[in-house]
Amino acid sequence: MIIENQYTEFKSSFNEAVIETLCAFVNAKGGEVYIGLDDNGNPVSNFSIGKETIQNWINEVKNKTQPSIIADIEVVIVQGKEVARLRVNEFPVKPVSFKGRYYRRINNSNHQLSAIEITNLSLQSLQLSWDSYPAHGKSLADLDIHKVNAFFERVNSMGRFMLEGSWIEKLHKLKLVQGAVITNAAWLLFAKESTGYNVHLGRLKTPSMIIDDKMLNGTLFDMVEETMRYIIGQIKVAFEIKGMPTQRTEIFEYPLPASRFERDSSQCHYP
CATH class of the missing domain: 3.30.950.30 (Schlafen, AAA domain)
Structure with a gap:
């Protein structure tokens, strides 16, 4: 039928x-x-x-x-x-x-x-996305070279793939730069100044009662780290003492891997 x-x-x-x-x-x-x-x-x-x-x-x-x-x-x-x-x-x-x-x-x-x-x-x-388009009015001069280099150092240290050449050549290989024009993705990742996009965080006691909130602004990497710091600061932590010599183990209310967070910032994994 x-x-x-x-x-x-x-x-x-x-x-x-x-x-x-x-x-x-x-x-x-x-x-x-x-x-x-x-x-x-x-x-x-x-x-x-x-x-x-x-x-x-x-x-x-x-x-x-x-x-x-x-x-x-x-x-x-x-x-x-x-x-x-x-x-x-x-x-x-x-x-x-x-x-x-x-x-x-x-x-x-x-x-x-x-x-x-x-x-x-x-x-x-067209298999395109907003982040692949040129960032209007932005150029290579608007990128923070230190942020770019830190990103590639982290990528290379993880061994997922290796990129050779100058930082500009690497950005070209990842299609984050088109000639002298940067893409929206490059701007969001490595901007020197505020991107104008925010992450609004909050802690609610009830669906209508906000007991704490915070507005973050910065590059994507900055906001990921700041967001995770905020989350860690809001969840409960217990301590377990054991062993000889004694060792203190932190037990978080929620497993940190569930938040995709590593306490050592050098081990943070970014998509």
């Missing part, structure tokens, strides 16, 4: 709502629209497919979408009656628009995309 879901929709006749749904499907994981069925999946009595019907549908879908959608259309039998099935796959270059609007299939409905959702979908389609 056919049911409506994230990948399937029923329409009693061909109209612009069908094209909207096909657009939503190609911007998600693909899907199919059955034309000639009511909401319960039963054939409607007044539906028929003429000689030119399918070609007209193909042309209308193609002309009203950008980039153009070419749907696979076939006639299938449901409960002894002919209905049309329009099938589309996920489109490789997204988003696709219908009459200037963008939709995406979420669960069993079409969701109209906002401006930021359109931008994110386009970047995902």
Whole structure:
């Protein structure tokens, strides 16, 4: 039995709502629209497919979408009656628009995309991300060379991979620099000054009562270390004394590895 879901929709006749749904499907994981069925999946009595019907549908879908959608259309039998099935796959270059609007299939409905959702979908389609784009108005002079060198020393000491050359050459190899222009990622990682992005930390007694909060600003590495220091400062610590000679062992309320934190900053692991 056919049911409506994230990948399937029923329409009693061909109209612009069908094209909207096909657009939503190609911007998600693909899907199919059955034309000639009511909401319960039963054939409607007044539906028929003429000689030119399918070609007209193909042309209308193609002309009203950008980039153009070419749907696979076939006639299938449901409960002894002919209905049309329009099938589309996920489109490789997204988003696709219908009459200037963008939709995406979420669960069993079409969701109209906002401006930021359109931008994110386009970047995902091109396998790009915001951090790979040039940092507007920033250059190599805005990077802290000491932070850059400390990062590469740490990377090389971990043995995951070795990078040779000057610090600028290394940044080029990691695609953090494009010519003389730095990427947003390089700016967030190695900026000399405040990046303008914050991490807001807080400790709550109840869902509505904040008993302590702190705003952090700096590079990503700085904020990771400061965040972990804040967390460690807020959790309880017990001490166990044992052995000869006696040794004191700290027992944290929560295991430190669960917070991806090492007490020795030289052993901090960054993604």
